[in-house]
Amino acid sequence: MTHQLTRPAARDERPRSVDAELRRRARAVIPGGMYGHQNASPLPPDYPQFMRAGRGARIWDVDGNEYVDLMCSYGPVVLGHHHPGVEEAAQAQAELADCQNGPAAVIVELAELLVATVQHADWAMFAKNGTDATTMCVTIARAQTSRERILVASGAYHGSAPWCTPRLAGVTAADRANIGHYTFNDLASVAGAIEAGPEPAAIVISPFKHDAGFDQELVDPGFARGVRELCDRVGAALVLDDVRCGFRLHLGSSWEPVGVMPDLSAWSKAIANGHPLAAVLGSDRFREGAKKVFVTGSFWFSAAAMAAGVATIRALRAEGAVEAMERMGIALRAGMLEQAAAAGIEVNYTGPPAMPYMTFAGDRNHVQASAFAAATMRSGAYLHPRHNWFVSAAMTEADLERALGATAAGFAAVHAP
């Protein structure tokens, strides 16, 4: 098989005819033309809806335009697109079998590898969606504690099931019963939320505040320790939602550098470098709850994605991927902040270097962010105006240079709209 992956983006005359034709056909057979987080219609109009290929840190849309990928498929691609070791492992397993009457041996290998890699984990269960994993954590905590109430941070995203989806169409009041809210990094608000209702089964928390469209906020270690103490005091599970951050910030739970261990953690996205997999990891204290719940899915035991998961975790370690992402993220941040300063544009660049986001001072309704993102995209780097970005471990100096060339065009578009 031969593929034409290397057609360069034509910057002056960006082809969009294939994308436009696919959008026209999609409007007939997909409600609204597309749905969910990959619906391009809220993006600036020049963004592609449909993508064609990826290699390393480069991606191509269906019209052949090439980009440095700063979204990484919204998180799953951590080692770069089409990582040879991961693809070979998945393909070798698929050659034997993927979905069978029982799991393959690789489920044990992957569970052992995760338990060996993640400090708080004594056991693992697997699923397909991040939402599966967060919902399982909540269900396990309820089964273990015989309590119903859970606490989540206001504005945090923990999935798209009725109990957590950010848009309320089709969601009932009962779906949101038993949920209390606190404010991220505000320990008094957690204590207050505990006081405000029956004792909680779980406190669900993200490793850092990455709510879409807002400046990101790293966790205050004192807050993390305080939440851990409150959970211990009231007998609630501390549930870390590591779906978005897991294995991007640390080769282990994202709160290990902070020194705080959750009881249960939810994983997905990067754990198999784009292959469909989610996981719940837990401590022995919550093993009984995990035994009691009935959770399953037709493809939860499929072996190819698990083989990809084993290969991904090994490659993350062997290739120093976390360090590479941080190093390249720091260089990207330095370059962009220098460009902003040179242009006299006031920005707020937040989050860990490997998962950054940038807002513009006084930018109401993301007008400047959209102009910046659209011009950056047109100039060959794909990022998002209202969602945090992702740096992959495949990013090279050449990719960085091209990305910074694109962001320079982005700042120019903001400076002189």
Place this chain on the structure above:
Amino acid sequence: MTHQLTRPAARDERPRSVDAELRRRARAVIPGGMYGHQNASPLPPDYPQFMRAGRGARIWDVDGNEYVDLMCSYGPVVLGHHHPGVEEAAQAQAELADCQNGPAAVIVELAELLVATVQHADWAMFAKNGTDATTMCVTIARAQTSRERILVASGAYHGSAPWCTPRLAGVTAADRANIGHYTFNDLASVAGAIEAGPEPAAIVISPFKHDAGFDQELVDPGFARGVRELCDRVGAALVLDDVRCGFRLHLGSSWEPVGVMPDLSAWSKAIANGHPLAAVLGSDRFREGAKKVFVTGSFWFSAAAMAAGVATIRALRAEGAVEAMERMGIALRAGMLEQAAAAGIEVNYTGPPAMPYMTFAGDRNHVQASAFAAATMRSGAYLHPRHNWFVSAAMTEADLERALGATAAGFAAVHAP
């Protein structure tokens, strides 16, 4: 790559050492040793927990024992394991890209193909789990009707989310609020359930009654038409849960032969021959509700499973798969009923020929069913004592002969335990 797939089952001395060692390791790192519907611990002790490979209608466990597959991975495998056309299509797409910043063109192709194949469908949305699809149907119906209540048949399985999982550990009362119950094939019970509460957003129904562990029951066409009329009268969505049956009984919705069209239908399992994919199909009447809801997942737009879906639907048609499954299912039933009669064993063989199940008269707690299934399995055909079976389109006359040889041993074990 070479694989040793053809090692015959050693009937007299069944190796189980690899499986036993994997079970030992799994107990340390997976709660209860395994979870969900593929947990082998409730099965007779000689069943394998871990599987190794599949080709066509033959499967191998991790100890090299070979079986004719009568479970088809609990439904997903419809064309047989490792169908060349499906695997080539998935692999060609994966070679370009799978999980990207947007869907690939194949999402449009698959949506168009489903709309052309399924009569009631004007549009399609995709997800990963059957539970995703049934939950989306309920959410879309609620968004469209601005109602909360849904009706489901008592004992029916619609997934493992808190609103529908059959085991209540970790499930709250609020998760089950707004759910009413009726009895399958009892129209008066549906009318009664409607009367008993606020007007429903949806009535959720399976194509036939396939509750695990019970005799199966085909739908009474008058009941199906009556439910359609009741839905029209009260303005509720008729939601057909075609997750388990879809594309096994008819190349279209499983109620097309009955002449009853649902408003929304949930699909998964067989639509991509084992690749992880789920779909919601709907009529234009519910398109607005589908536009309103926010449902998504990190891998819902992944392209390889969609390419497998396109190839599966085309192969189902080109290979006459539905007819093949029915023909082989009828032959299996005839052979097994003849064996039962010859042995003087009274059985109840129920369901469509392609998705059969068999119980033994007066068999409390599935004692005879377990003895039958275990002996059949030891003799080289893999079926389940408490879950319906699946016949794949890959089953040959040789597979049928071997399967009937195994069921003969199964009946002998029941006859003289």
